[in-house]
Amino acid sequence: MVIIVTGGRDFNTYSVIDNVLSMLHSQEPITLLAQGACGITREHGVDSGRAKGADGLAREWATLKGISVSDFPVDHDIDGPWPAAGPRRNGRMLRTVKDAVGGSRALVVGFEGGRGTADCLRQAKAIGLKAMRIVGTGPFYTEPVT
DSSP states (O other): OEEEEEOOTTOOOHHHHHHHHHHHHHHSOOOEEEEOOTTEEEETTEEEEOOOHHHHHHHHHHHHHTOEEEEOOEEHHHHOSTTTHHHHHHHHHHHHHHHHHOGGGEEEEEOSOOHHHHHHHHHHHHTTOEEEEEEOSSSOEEEEOO
């Protein structure tokens, strides 16, 4: 299974990332984790910054588990200028993963976040990807994205 993580840049609860991704991994092995690399910007092919929030924590989890990670930072050469660059990057990430593995093998997992997270989940559903929202950072629960 391929997991696409989305979530807020201020999300900082590693235990929720660990619990959710470990639960999913135990149900069906995760072979690739894709994330938007929030905090990293790519210009002219050069990355700067470090993934933070849900993206960075998910990247850390996957690295510890030996799972491949695919970063999708905003690339201003492709995604254009802010503020539309984030939604464009979300769409590029979702379409790239869907085209590479097929929609049935991908799951978008949305952790607590704001407009960017909501946009990514909305775009995922619009192109036919399965998506779930993780609600809460203490005790948490999942809900399907409709």
